[in-house]
Amino acid sequence: MTSLRLILVAWWLQMKMRSRSAFEGVLGVLWPLFFATTIFLMYRQSASGAALIGASVGASAMGVWSATSTTASSALQSERRQGTLELLVAAPASFPMLVFPIALSMTTVGLYSLVATLLWGRVAFGIPITFHDPFGFVCAVAAVVISIALMGFLESVLMVRYRAAWAIGTALELPVWLLCGFLVPLTLLPAWVRPISWALPPTWGAYALRAAALGGSPWLDVLVCMLLGAVFAALATALSHRLVDSARTHATLALQ
């Protein structure tokens, strides 16, 4: 119960901070719509109604990763710049429990862009928002948001030693869109790429979204998505303990 409260309080604090950021506020609203509009215009040239719905669902999930990739990579850099990283590390609460809500707040902004993209597709392009399994779709959305938050958690921990982490995060945006098959079926990608895609939780989240929207059962995909997300969370937790121990031992926490 204490852990849950900690996550909720930290998430809310981060949400309030993000709501004051023009980069994440204004750009969080517009950026996914730029790409979604381009994609809708592309699909409108030839695709059928079902393909347009699939594109709308895929483009909406892209926004969740967009909201996370750059900001998660530089999350701990920002804490360091603000002088709060030492306080986080020294806090009696477990360090991973303090970092995960940061990533979760980013994907919450992404959740907005998911909804906005679906609505934009409906209003501007007439793409219907009809789901074969509405409850399954909501669960699939939750799985996508949480799994991307866990990926962001791992990303933020992995990048803690890079001063220019934001650049790597930005460069990861498009590769993950491709690898997770948000819009492009994995069968179109080279065969050697597919195992990488299967190891990424949002790939299964995207399968689940499409199944719930277009027909089919999303539940197995939701389960795999959450299991892989748990693996990412375990990796991030272990790594964060290791990195914090190393930084405290060598007194390098503030020096990256």
Add this chain to the structure above:
Amino acid sequence: MSQTTSSLRIFFYGGLTSYRALFNWISPAILVPTFLIEPVFQVLFFVYVGRTAGIGNARFFLIGNAIQFASIPCLFAIANTIAEERRFQTLALLLVSPARRLPLFLGRALPVIVNGFCVAAFTVGVGALLLGVSISAGAWLPLVGVLAVAAFACTGLGMLTAAIALRVRETAVLANIVFGVLLMFCGVNVPLSELPRWMAASAHWLPLTHGIAAARDLAAGHGGAHVSDLVAREAGLGAGYLALGTALLYYFQYEARRHATLEIA
């Protein structure tokens, strides 16, 4: 030192120094992911989306996205040179200096044009290799020229965003929004004939639209003479935006000095 020599020094040395000092993306840790990896993946992403949607071909998306991605340095670099001067509190010192404004502002554009051109050329080259797109040997030289003109035109628009940066604090947000507009409007991934009429009409007034069309024609085997009109329009638009941006820089810096608001944005 004559006034001309002094202006030339401000234009070349001042521009290069400003670029090196203020556009801190030239560090390899930022340059490689941002200017080399990201544009190639943008090309790959839209090529595969095009294949999924059953439209276009690899060459169409390669040329469009490679040129459009030149807008990242063209927009960000020049806006950063204003925003970073303000952040380092040197903007006021710069603007009270006796240096002539025209070479001072225009000099900042030259390294940016070279940067934008290099990004577009690298992306076209690597993208063509990865996707197996063949461009005839004779088309490369005029294509290089078109890439340079497109980078110039986009830097003109960058100068306009740099002027607005005197009034707007979030230059990164501003540049990203302009990047998104160029992505949607300039025929990068959707032919102008397939865009809504108002978008296609607006596209003719944006940089990159004519440059992308000219580069696609060249890559398809048309001669340089065939695209001269498009290239002239692209260059003309670039010059227009550059003039407008420079004029606005003059005006905003005058207003900022008059109202003592230079560092308030």
